[in-house]
Amino acid sequence: MSAEKSLVLGDRAISYSLRRSRRKTLGLRIDARGLVVAIPERVGLSEAEAFIRSHTGWILDKLALWQQRAEEPAQDLADGAVLPVLGRPCVLRWTSGNGRARWVEGLPARELHLAARKGADQSLILKRALQAYALNYFCGRLDEYLFRLEEFAPGIARPRLALTSARTRWGSCSSRTGIRLHWRLVHMAPALVDYVVAHEVGHLVEMNHSPRFWSVVGALCPDWREARAALARERLPEI
Known part of the structure; x- marks a missing residue:
């Protein structure tokens, strides 16, 4: 009510x-x-x-x-616009095509090449590309922290991982739905992503925020306090 x-x-x-x-x-x-x-x-x-x-x-x-x-004005999505990806600048490059995304490394700044037909929703094409990249990256970090967890809490099954667009949470963990991470974490520095992953993996041991839970997070991510404080100061580009 x-x-x-x-x-x-x-x-x-x-x-x-x-x-x-x-x-x-x-x-x-x-x-x-x-x-x-x-x-x-x-x-x-x-x-x-x-x-x-x-x-x-x-x-x-x-x-x-x-x-x-x-x-604030909406994020500039024009060719040559720059947005952060894992805390580093990424240049958008638009070409004509069917919506495919291609990441180009080895340049002074990473480039994301996106193909779009005339009149296509560029923001949607960009969002899908970033979400696909985020899910792949987050899966790797989840595997890493589950490996670390195995040292002192063995036998915990790998949970399902999904992306979320929640308004107020960077991540969540549930015995029913598994771990969900906000896709916009893809803009954050790797250390901040790792803190959120470690936090949610810690909930696989303790589904609360008790002292034992934070001890698990500390064992997984010793710098969690600094990362949590830095994450609280972050702002995300609107796409």
Whole structure:
């Protein structure tokens, strides 16, 4: 059950969606749709608003980031445009053809050659090429971290891996659906991708964020704290 509410934070009136559920703790989420506050069924409105106010700084900062993103121009997809792939510049090259993608290495900057018919949706062609590249790369990193996990947690089966376009998560792990990684991680530096993969592999041992879970992540990825902090600062190009 959800309801639309508002309150004043600082000098701003903030609208939010209040959602009640069987969860045991209060939680906040901000995405392109705004602020969502999730609370247990028995928590009153006054307690919920006190919780919101205790996170005023975080809320205002995140809302400002989403507002800035909404005002930014769309990613340039013209021939010669540059976007990051695994943290390094990649130059787009467009040719006439049937939508195939070809990666060209060995140049000062990697190039992605995309063939498109006249009037074709270039953003869709680019997205498909990046997703195919991402899935292949992520599969290799998953295999690497499962190999590392075998040293101290043997016998865990390889989960199914899929891509996601979730608004608020870089990755997820479920006993039912396996591991899902956000395809836009393909823009991030390898160390940040590795942290997300290690995080989700850690959930194969502990489906929570307990101290034991973080010890597993630390064993897999010793620099996870630095990577997590760096990932929180990253912005993704809109395609």
